[in-house]
Every structure is written in C-alpha cells, then in structure tokens.
Amino acid sequence: MTIGLAHYLVLAAALFIIGLIGLTIRKNIIVLFMCVELMLNSANLTILAYARQFNDSDFHAAALFVMVIAAAEAALGLALVVAMFRYRGTADSTKLTLLKG
Amino acid sequence: MSKEELIIGLYSLAPLIIAGITAAIILVISAAGESRAGSGRLRAVNAAEKLSYLAFTAMAFISAVHFIKIKGPLTLFHNAVFFDHYSAAAGFIFSVMGIFTIFIAASEMKSESSRFQPEYYALLLSAAIGSLIMAMANDLLAAIVGIEILSFSTYILCALDNKNKRAVEGAFKYFLTGAAAGALFLFGLAHIYGGAQTTFISEIPSMAAVNVQGPGPGAPLLIGLVFITAALLFKAAAVPFHSWAPDAYDAATVSVAAFMTYFVKAAVFILIFRIFAAAFIFMASSITGVLSVIAVITMTLANIAALYQNNLKRMLAYSSISHTAYMLIAVICSAGVYKNAVADCGAYIIFYLVSYFFINAAIFSALAMLSPGENRVHTIEDLKGLGFKKPFFSASFSLALLALAGIPATSGFIAKFFIFYNAFLSNHHALVLLAVINSLIAFYYYIKIIMAMYMQKPESGETAVSFGNAGRESAICLAVSSALIIILGVYPEVIVKLAKLAVISSF
Numbered sequence: 289m290t291i292g293l294a295h296y297l298v299l300a301a302a303l304f305i306i307g308l309i310g311l312t313i314r315k316n317i318i319v320l321f322m323c324v325e326l327m328l329n330s331a332n333l334t335i336l337a338y339a340r341q342f343n344d345s346d347f348h349a350a351a352l353f354v355m356v357i358a359a360a361e362a363a364l365g366l367a368l369v370v371a372m373f374r375y376r377g378t379a380d381s382t383k384l385t386l387l388k389g
Numbered sequence: 390m391s392k393e394e395l396i397i398g399l400y401s402l403a404p405l406i407i408a409g410i411t412a413a414i415i416l417v418i419s420a421a422g423e424s425r426a427g428s429g430r431l432r433a434v435n436a437a438e439k440l441s442y443l444a445f446t447a448m449a450f451i452s453a454v455h456f457i458k459i460k461g462p463l464t465l466f467h468n469a470v471f472f473d474h475y476s477a478a479a480g481f482i483f484s485v486m487g488i489f490t491i492f493i494a495a496s497e498m499k500s501e502s503s504r505f506q507p508e509y510y511a512l513l514l515s516a517a518i519g520s521l522i523m524a525m526a527n528d529l530l531a532a533i534v535g536i537e538i539l540s541f542s543t544y545i546l547c548a549l550d551n552k553n554k555r556a557v558e559g560a561f562k563y564f565l566t567g568a569a570a571g572a573l574f575l576f577g578l579a580h581i582y583g584g585a586q587t588t589f590i591s592e593i594p595s596m597a598a599v600n601v602q603g604p605g606p607g608a609p610l611l612i613g614l615v616f617i618t619a620a621l622l623f624k625a626a627a628v629p630f631h632s633w634a635p636d637a638y639d640a641a642t643v644s645v646a647a648f649m650t651y652f653v654k655a656a657v658f659i660l661i662f663r664i665f666a667a668a669f670i671f672m673a674s675s676i677t678g679v680l681s682v683i684a685v686i687t688m689t690l691a692n693i694a695a696l697y698q699n700n701l702k703r704m705l706a707y708s709s710i711s712h713t714a715y716m717l718i719a720v721i722c723s724a725g726v727y728k729n730a731v732a733d734c735g736a737y738i739i740f741y742l743v744s745y746f747f748i749n750a751a752i753f754s755a756l757a758m759l760s761p762g763e764n765r766v767h768t769i770e771d772l773k774g775l776g777f778k779k780p781f782f783s784a785s786f787s788l789a790l791l792a793l794a795g796i797p798a799t800s801g802f803i804a805k806f807f808i809f810y811n812a813f814l815s816n817h818h819a820l821v822l823l824a825v826i827n828s829l830i831a832f833y834y835y836i837k838i839i840m841a842m843y844m845q846k847p848e849s850g851e852t853a854v855s856f857g858n859a860g861r862e863s864a865i866c867l868a869v870s871s872a873l874i875i876i877l878g879v880y881p882e883v884i885v886k887l888a889k890l891a892v893i894s895s896f
Contacts, residue, residue, distance in 0.1 A: 304576055328572045335575075338583040350582075354575055361541075376558070387555060387558055387562070387635075
C-alpha cells in the first residue's frame, strides 16, 4: 500500500480533532496550550500534503508562515501562563472564575 | 522587482511603515530607563502619546491621499496585497479610530496612580499595522498574519494591567479562544489551497472553476470556507464563538474595551466582507443559510444575556455581540439577488462600522470620565442620580445609548435601517422581522441605564462615582462623538456615497 494524499489529510484531520477535543475537555492550562499547537501543526501537515501533491514548491514556504505564527503564539501564551500562575497560583482552568456572568 | 514597483510599494505601505517606526521609537523611549514609576513614567507617557498622535494623524492623511489619488484596484508584491479604494478607506477609518482611542485612554494613562507604561501606544500602533494588513490582504496567508498581529497586540493590551488578577485571567481566556481561531483559519486556508490550488482572494473564483470537476464547489473548498468563516466569527464574537467577549471586555480597561468594540470589530468585518464578496460569492449559497441561523441565534442570545447584566462593560460586550449579528445580515445579503447587492452591502457595512465607532467612542469616553485611572467595575447602580447633577455627561451618554438602540435622528438608526431595508430587498423577510424584534428587546436594557441616571436616587444620598480631573480629553471625545452621531444621523449620504464608490471600484 502506498501512502497518498488522503492518508495525510485524514491524519491531519484526526490531529485537528484531537486538539479541538482536548481544548474543550482538558483542565490544565499548559495542556490547553499544547492542544492549540496540535491544531496549528495539523494545519501545517495539510498544507504540506497539498503542496507536495500539486508539486508546488512555492507553497511549501507557507508552512514556515505557520511555524512563525505558532512560535509567536507560544511566546505570548507562555508569558500569560507565567503571569497567571504567579498571581493565581494554579494551572487549573476550572478555577479561573473571577470573571463570570 | 523594478524601481517603479518598489516606489509604488513603499507609497502604498507608507501608513504601515510610519506605524512600525513610531512603535519602535516608543518602545525605545519606554525602555530608556527611569520611566517605570512616578514623574519619569509620566514624561515617557506624554512623549509616547504625542508621537502616536502624530503617527495616526499622518496615517489618516496618507490614507486620504491614497483614497483620492488611486485610479483603480492594484495588486502589489506579487499579488500579496491589494492597493485600492477599499483598503485606503479602511486605513483612514483605522487611523481615526486610533486617535479617538488615545483620547479615551488619556485619563487612564496620565493619572499619577496609573501603572500603565508607554508600551500601550506602541501596541495600539502595531494593532493598526495588523488591521491595515487585513484590509489590504489579497493572499490569505497575508490575511492571517494581519489577524495575528492585531490579535497579539490586543491580548497584550488586555493584560497590560499585569498586577491585576482579573486582567490576566480575561486576557488568557481571550488568548486561548483567539489562538484556536487562528488554528481554524490556517486549517481552512490549507483546504482552500487544496481545492483551488491558490490562496489569492482574487484568483480563487477562476482557479476553483478550473480545478473542481463535477457539480458543486468540491469538498476541500467547502471545508475551507466553513473553517475560515468559523475563525472569523470567533474574532467577530458571534454565537457560538462569543464566550470570550464578555470576559475580555470586563477584564480590560475602559479604553482597551472601547478599542476592542470598534477597532477589532471593524478590522474583522472589513476582512470578512473582502473574503466573502471577492472570493466566495460564487459558493455563497452553500453557506448563507447557516450564517442566517447564526445571525439570528447571536442577536437573540446576546440581547437576552444583556438584559440580566448589571456590570456595564459586560452589558456593552453583549450589546456588541448583538451588533455583530446585524452586520452579519449585511454580509449575507451581499450574495443577494438584485443587481448592486455587493456594492450596497459593502457600503452599508462600512457605514455601520463608522456609526458604531462614534457611538462606542461616546459611550466609553463617558465611562472613562467616571473613574479615571482605576480598573474598577462599573455597575448600573453607580450611575443613579447623575442625571441632573452632570447635565452634559448624562445627556451625551443617553444620546449614545439611544443611538446604540437605534432611535431615529441618530446614526445608529440610519445604519440599522440601511441593513434591514437591504435585507428586505434581498427577500430575507424572516431575518428582518427577527432583527427588528431583537432591536426592540435591546431598547429595554439601554433605557434601563438612562432611567437609572434620571429617575432613581442613590441609596446613600450621594452619587456613587466621582469625576476625576484628568477627564478633559475624554470630555472632548464625548462631545465630538455625540455631535458626529447626530450629524451622521441627519446627513448619512456623504459617508454612504464614499463607501459605495470605494466598494464599486474595488470589487
């Protein structure tokens, strides 16, 4: 069996859905954060699978865009996680209940 | 790249370049030491404020020149960006919004007790860069970069008061949903590339026609469109993607909440309309049904939630969610049956954004006058008994609230009227009916605030809030915005005509 476009797309979609489900059911804010990264990487895998399929070397560079965005997001997100841990002393997202209603 | 291309490229990007350089200078000023507290901080803030005024004014001026001088739509940098009337108009609107935001922020930034650093202004400018990229984007990759620049700046603005637990929590919730939305957009983009072999907005219709065999638009394109729409609805805070908005508005300071209501919303809707009208109008029929349902649920849920709010900023957040739904109606109608649907709807969205901007500038500058420099919660009780003690404040605030509700002779009424009438022409009768009913529900909670000001006495005999000395800029902003609400309500033609011209020449 050869591994084709469809396999990559299914794998990417599975990763995306795992990330999305994780985002809704997990509680630890670091894990929530990892779920977002998983979703970004699944987008990356989809882009590369299609670019390879169309033999479009230009669009391989799009993957770099995604990585840059993911890196910037990681920097900002971890800064927020640290700020939150410092002032709240918890990494449990269910305890973030100052803002309600 | 030839020399002419380089020159016209620099010319088209001049507002972004100005914003970028000024933001960098402000960061240097802020980092230059001894500006962390006391008079050093105040001096740095003053310098940064002046610089950002200058930058935004220059950006507004250059965008106006672009608007006048451009002959027709151009694409630059290997098709990555558009340079047309639409983007120039958007640039002008964003720059004016920036100036108003600085005015509203003055009382927070300049009071002695304030902890805010000059970075605030650098972040405003970088948000303006992001929104300008969104307005100009032709490549969806450029669009996502613009979205992320705008969003990152907004997350930090929201968390700027980093000693405040509420601010950090609100910013984190905003960040998490925003990051998920970014991932949705990129996933959608990947599938659009898979369906059309291009990510250029201007090429998607023709490439899709070539690449897709069989009936319908093809699965990858449809998946892509659904994901991109979901991501943009996240950013625009439509139900079911709205949960971040009340928390983020509540956590942010008054000026940042104001910034989020008009600036972020305008940037997102300008991009939504560009993507929808220029790239996906040919497959609009597959998504307008869902969008209509989302619009109806959004306005209904938001208005009902707002009825039960006592916290003013949360209430305004729900009100802003319901206004998202009204603008969504115009987006839906741009795929309409009659001849000038795209031009009319684009013009009405731009008019709605402008009108909504002045109304919210008035409301939030009034809130900024109430308790300068503090990040405290404003409740409806705070306003009791203010009515006749502060006649100018209460009259302008009431006017702005009535405009938000859509009373005739204010810009809010005209903006809503255009959109509803247009939806009626496009045969979306049920949508119009539900939207009108919702506007009537919304009256109740706006009137509740006005009644608290004019008809109720505070329990302790004294009004609960004080007016600070630093509220001069906010008062100016309140006066100017109130005047503009009336002027636009009586003479909407100028803006509508210019907006129509922009949309017709660009699409």
